[in-house]
Amino acid sequence: MTHRKAVILRADDMARHELPWRQRLNPRCRFSGTPLGRLAGLERVGVSRGRIPPGGEAFAYHAHLREEEWVYIVEGRARARIDGSELELAAGDFVAFPAPQVPHLLANPYGEDCIYLMGGERTPCDVTAYPDLDKRYVLVREPTRTAFHELGPAEYPFGRADAMPDPSARWRVLGCKGCGSAIAEAVLALAGIAYEREEVDYTSPAGRDRLLPYNPLAQVPTVLLPDGSVLTETAAIVLHVDELAPGAGLLPAAGDPLRREALRQLAFLIAAVYPTFTYGDDGAKWTAAGKDELRRTTDDHRANLWRHLERTARGPWFLGPRFSVLDVYVCVMTQWRPGRAWFAETCPKLSAIATAVDRDPALAAVWAANF
Numbered sequence: 001m002t003h004r005k006a007v008i009l010r011a012d013d014m015a016r017h018e019l020p021w022r023q024r025l026n027p028r029c030r031f032s033g034t035p036l037g038r039l040a041g042l043e044r045v046g047v048s049r050g051r052i053p054p055g056g057e058a059f060a061y062h063a064h065l066r067e068e069e070w071v072y073i074v075e076g077r078a079r080a081r082i083d084g085s086e087l088e089l090a091a092g093d094f095v096a097f098p099a100p101q102v103p104h105l106l107a108n109p110y111g112e113d114c115i116y117l118m119g120g121e122r123t124p125c126d127v128t129a130y131p132d133l134d135k136r137y138v139l140v141r142e143p144t145r146t147a148f149h150e151l152g153p154a155e156y157p158f159g160r161a162d163a164m165p166d167p168s169a170r171w172r173v174l175g176c177k178g179c180g181s182a183i184a185e186a187v188l189a190l191a192g193i194a195y196e197r198e199e200v201d202y203t204s205p206a207g208r209d210r211l212l213p214y215n216p217l218a219q220v221p222t223v224l225l226p227d228g229s230v231l232t233e234t235a236a237i238v239l240h241v242d243e244l245a246p247g248a249g250l251l252p253a254a255g256d257p258l259r260r261e262a263l264r265q266l267a268f269l270i271a272a273v274y275p276t277f278t279y280g281d282d283g284a285k286w287t288a289a290g291k292d293e294l295r296r297t298t299d300d301h302r303a304n305l306w307r308h309l310e311r312t313a314r315g316p317w318f319l320g321p322r323f324s325v326l327d328v329y330v331c332v333m334t335q336w337r338p339g340r341a342w343f344a345e346t347c348p349k350l351s352a353i354a355t356a357v358d359r360d361p362a363l364a365a366v367w368a369a370n371f
Contacts, residue, residue: 030056069120076114181221191245310347331357
């Protein structure tokens with residue numbers, strides 16, 4: 001085997017090869033860079049040194065779906081916009097962006113240059129999203145430049161027959177505004193499964209009559225599938241849809257260590273937190289005396305459970321950098337007692353998750369129909 005020689009780039013070499021760059025997708029883009037990896041002959045790893053002058057920005061707010069990236073601040077400071085939040089980075093700070101990445105952008109509103117190292121994978125082909133522009137591109141790397149091929153709206157022409165019914169045989173969600181059926185609707189929307197929504201007031205005699213033939217508890221959500229089968233219980237709906245559409249990312253894939261944690265927390269939300277509403281909402285249904293006390297004690301117990309989940313959540317999503325259906329549960333259930341204001345004050349990580357899911361354009365129709 002013939003070994004290739006090591007390459008050493010001196011400071012003078014880097015200074016001599018530093019060039020100004022612009023990215024047309026960001027009109028405020030103004031920075032210079034040195035492609036260290038390319039100069040050194042690296043073919044599989046990208047490493048560059050960047051310099052953002054005062055008032056400048058780097059690449060447009062973007063996220064790679066396949067490749068991983070990192071940033072290390074060498075000198076000065078930067079203002080980082082990461083997944084909708086802003087924070088300051090200073091010399092010595094390191095930021096990693098596991099794939100699929102959350103969107104990010106570096107800017108320099110300060111009075112001195114920000115010098116940083118950035119690096120990542122150099123795959124032949126990648127997909128990059130630009131949320132501010134509502135655009136996605138396939139990136140094809142050529143020897144000396146990268147070609148951007150714009151993507152159109154997503155289509156889903158293939159799938160299991162029961163997940164892709166014809167328009168005359170859609171899934172039907174029997175739900176009630178503001179209730180847990182919103183979770184089922186969100187799951188179907190994220191999985192790209194077409195459904196029809198039927199508003200059912202489960203507290204009324206007519207609502208009970210509509211639900212009882214399919215659900216012995218006369219509760220929502222009750223989901224009627226095109227083949228005539230019935231799904232109830234949000235956790236069962238989540239697990240079934242995750243099998244039909246694993247690409248939706250509702251849960252980590254089988255074999256991923258995070259899947260165990262996701263299933264544990266899913267069961268905790270259903271088995272521990274949910275029953276506090278079941279029994280506390282209508283105390284008279286369960287006890288002839290002390291219904292107000294039942295409401296108070298279940299409310300207190302729920303608050304303690306939420307505090308536990310606040311300590312458990314990793315941020316920026318419940319499982320860390322990866323979105324999952326747990327974030328949908330948090331978004332919907334924080335709408336209920338004790339309410340969003342309490343979460344903002346007491347459970348800031350859960351509050352931030354809820355706010356982020358509120359803004360997901362894929363769920364806008366679900367939230368409009370339910371809240």
